[in-house]
Amino acid sequence: MxxxxxxxxxxxxSCGLCVNNLPNVFRFDDSGKAECFDPSGATxxxxxxxxxxxxxxxxIHWQ
Ligand code: SF4
Incomplete structure (x- = not known):
């Protein structure tokens, strides 16, 4: 699941660690804060x- x-x-x-490490999962939104846009972008x-x-x-948390 x-x-x-x-x-x-x-x-x-907004340190960028998650965005830099996993750019297929995280990105910065318009407010400059990170968001998860595709949780299936990495294991x-x-x-x-x-x-x-x-x-x-x-x-960052599992939900
Ligand atoms: S969620 Fe924010 S503070 Fe945490 S690693 Fe990503 S950019 Fe940095």
Whole structure:
């Protein structure tokens, strides 16, 4: 079952780590905050290790 990924944009500091590491999953929206536009753009393991685990403010979550 595919899991969805959400970014708490109130907490995102726009550091770019998730967007740079997984550009097929995350992008900046018009407000300059990261958003997940395609949770199937990488494996769940990659999303966990290359985004969720390294987000400096821990604002990316499985839903
Ligand atoms: S890693 Fe976290 S703080 Fe950095 S852009 Fe992504 S969601 Fe925002």
């Amino acid at each position: 595919a899991s969805n990924v959400v970014v708490d944009q109130d907490s995102c500091i 769940e393991e990659m999303i966990q290790s290359d985004a969720i685990d390294i987000c400096p403010v821990a604002c």
